Amino acid sequence: MTTPSIAPRPASAAPLSMRAALAPVLADAVAADPGLITVGADGRALFGQVIERDPRRYVDVGIAEANMVGVAAGLARAGLRPVAAAMAPFLVRRAYEQIRLDVCVPGLPVVLLGVGGGLGYGPLGPTHHATDDITLMSAMPGMEVYCPADAADAVRVVRTVLAGTPGPAYVRLSARPDPVLSPVASEGDPRRPRLLRDGDDVLILAAGRCVAEALDAADGLAADGVAAAVASVTALRPFPAAAVRELVGRRPLVVTVAESLPPGGLGPCTAEALGSRGPALISLHTDHRYPPVAAHQDLLRFYGVDGRSIRSAVLSHLNRKTREA
Amino acid sequence: MSNADELARRARLRVVELAARKAIHLGPALSLIDVLAALYTRVLRHDPARPDWPGRDLLVLSKGHGAYGLYAVLAELGVLTAELDDLPGHPSDGIPGVEAATGALGHGLSLASGLALGARLAGSDRRVYVVTGDGELDEGSNWEAAQFAAHHQLGNLVAVVDRNRLQQEGDTEDVCALEPLADKWRAFGWRVGESDGHDVAAVAEAVTALAAGPGPAVLIAHTTKGKGVPFAEGDPAWHMGELDAAQHHTAVAALTAKA
Numbered sequence: 001m002t003t004p005s006i007a008p009r010p011a012s013a014a015p016l017s018m019r020a021a022l023a024p025v026l027a028d029a030v031a032a033d034p035g036l037i038t039v040g041a042d043g044r045a046l047f048g049q050v051i052e053r054d055p056r057r058y059v060d061v062g063i064a065e066a067n068m069v070g071v072a073a074g075l076a077r078a079g080l081r082p083v084a085a086a087m088a089p090f091l092v093r094r095a096y097e098q099i100r101l102d103v104c105v106p107g108l109p110v111v112l113l114g115v116g117g118g119l120g121y122g123p124l125g126p127t128h129h130a131t132d133d134i135t136l137m138s139a140m141p142g143m144e145v146y147c148p149a150d151a152a153d154a155v156r157v158v159r160t161v162l163a164g165t166p167g168p169a170y171v172r173l174s175a176r177p178d179p180v181l182s183p184v185a186s187e188g189d190p191r192r193p194r195l196l197r198d199g200d201d202v203l204i205l206a207a208g209r210c211v212a213e214a215l216d217a218a219d220g221l222a223a224d225g226v227a228a229a230v231a232s233v234t235a236l237r238p239f240p241a242a243a244v245r246e247l248v249g250r251r252p253l254v255v256t257v258a259e260s261l262p263p264g265g266l267g268p269c270t271a272e273a274l275g276s277r278g279p280a281l282i283s284l285h286t287d288h289r290y291p292p293v294a295a296h297q298d299l300l301r302f303y304g305v306d307g308r309s310i311r312s313a314v315l316s317h318l319n320r321k322t323r324e325a
Numbered sequence: 326m327s328n329a330d331e332l333a334r335r336a337r338l339r340v341v342e343l344a345a346r347k348a349i350h351l352g353p354a355l356s357l358i359d360v361l362a363a364l365y366t367r368v369l370r371h372d373p374a375r376p377d378w379p380g381r382d383l384l385v386l387s388k389g390h391g392a393y394g395l396y397a398v399l400a401e402l403g404v405l406t407a408e409l410d411d412l413p414g415h416p417s418d419g420i421p422g423v424e425a426a427t428g429a430l431g432h433g434l435s436l437a438s439g440l441a442l443g444a445r446l447a448g449s450d451r452r453v454y455v456v457t458g459d460g461e462l463d464e465g466s467n468w469e470a471a472q473f474a475a476h477h478q479l480g481n482l483v484a485v486v487d488r489n490r491l492q493q494e495g496d497t498e499d500v501c502a503l504e505p506l507a508d509k510w511r512a513f514g515w516r517v518g519e520s521d522g523h524d525v526a527a528v529a530e531a532v533t534a535l536a537a538g539p540g541p542a543v544l545i546a547h548t549t550k551g552k553g554v555p556f557a558e559g560d561p562a563w564h565m566g567e568l569d570a571a572q573h574h575t576a577v578a579a580l581t582a583k584a
Contacts (some may be wrong), residue, residue, distance in 0.1 A: 070468070075442060077439070079443065102436060
């Protein structure tokens with residue numbers, strides 16, 4: 001007796017994932033530029049449409065991220081422009097040395113897409129979490145590092161990188177569909193922060209999935225009588241320091257929030273940009289605590305980078321200031 | 326003595342002169358010089374006057390710590406004019422004749438596979454050669470690359486293993502056994518040849534024959550670490566070292582006597 005196979009069905013109302021949004025974009029880019037080549041490690045969601053159109057434009061290395069990056073470096077040295085993707089935790093950790101020595105030191109134009117950076121794989125656990133990807137990739141010489149906030153932003157980033165980045169770039173992609181943000185979050189140059197909501201009391205700077213959390217927090221703070229501005233920062237390296245300073249303006253408080261470890265990330269980069277005489281700065285980020293078995297949203301809460309945590313942090317600060325006054 | 330043998334002898338003298346001035350990876354450089362001499366004089370399509378010639382074959386030195394052997398051979402060919410003293414201890418980009426920066430072990434086979442695949446995708450008949458160490462094959466990334474190259478049937482890729490049987494701390498078979506090495510390559514889908522790695526004619530003949538077949542191929546070149554300097558031959562202590570005056574004298578005498 002055979003059991004009929006039943007294909008898993010995606011949730012019907014779910015917004016587009018970054019991978020689904022990028023698939024046609026990458027296929028168009030490959031079709032338009034004979035120098036592009038795509039490389040994957042037994043994960044074809046991003047490249048399915050590339051393969052459909054011309055399977056020769058996709059190279060699968062199997063589950064072998066170190067070799068994937070070495071091969072991509074060789075392809076780049078042969079004059080091609082590789083776009084290589086793998087699950088973020090394995091890409092940035094297993095292939096760290098190849099990324100550094102074979103791609104970044106010689107400054108080769110390899111685009112690395114890390115799928116599921118941050119906590120996006122939720123209950124799959126710490127083997128599949130990559131809150132260190134931004135830190136590790138920021139430590140690479142000459143690497144551009146992006147953390148897009150939703151699917152449209154991811155598309156904007158990849159198009160921008162393919163059009164204008166002469167060297168290596170890393171883009172953190174979400175594992176699952178993100179909340180869809182206002183079109184402003186994906187307009188213009190992704191290398192500059194985008195102001196999504198204005199307010200004079202506090203500026204919340206957020207990266208990636210935490211942008212949606214920051215907007216939630218701003219809604220809550222409005223009910224508390226606090227006018228919070230929210231800006232998304234997609235480019236972490238090079239960090240848009242001058243634009244961030246400009247954006248902060250005269251606001252007395254800045255909060256950064258990202259599902260990443262601090263080094264090289266949004267918090268420290270903002271602190272450096274603002275200097276010691278800048279406004280009060282609160283940095284919300286993940287840490288090294290072992291995570292519970294939990295969905296993405298609950299992990300954001302666990303590490304204190306969800307909307308409620310942001311709102312609490314702002315209110316605590318303002319209450320303390322009030323008491324001190 | 327053939328031109329290639331004479332080139333190898335003079336390259337060894339360059340390495341020995343350098344080792345009298347500073348500590349270098351002496352043994353590894355000396356063990357691979359004949360392989361490089363064979364490849365550059367009898368196998369590779371290249372033009373020493375135009376190291377960037379787009380139609381050239383490529384050679385990646387995966388065992389980057391053999392750098393001074395490579396530099397010495399390139400200097401003898403006239404590709405390199407810089408003093409060896411001024412060159413880095415592992416191949417770096419920007420040095421004429423160096424196709425890829427290496428030094429961290431286990432990277433070259435992946436790089437060479439990408440170069441070979443890139444050549445094939447471009448419709449080029451260029452060949453890619455990669456020289457690895459034997460101890461280097463402890464690194465797992467080599468076997469990821471070996472599997473990849475076989476899967477993609479990269480017939481324009483030939484690896485040469487500098488099988489001197491010594492790694493930093495001793496015999497490869499005592500540290501973490503590599504044998505049966507030829508069987509391992511075969512099991513990964515590579516065609517395998519073996520030769521005396523100090524017989525330039527044999528190396529050139531074997532590589533040429535291997536390059537003519539389908540899919541990737543590897544030559545296991547049996548060599549002696551420290552070859553040409555009697556007291557360093559087969560002694561893992563000379564993995565890295567500096568020659569004192571007496572050692573320098575002995576080394577030069579040995580290499581000169583063979584002229």
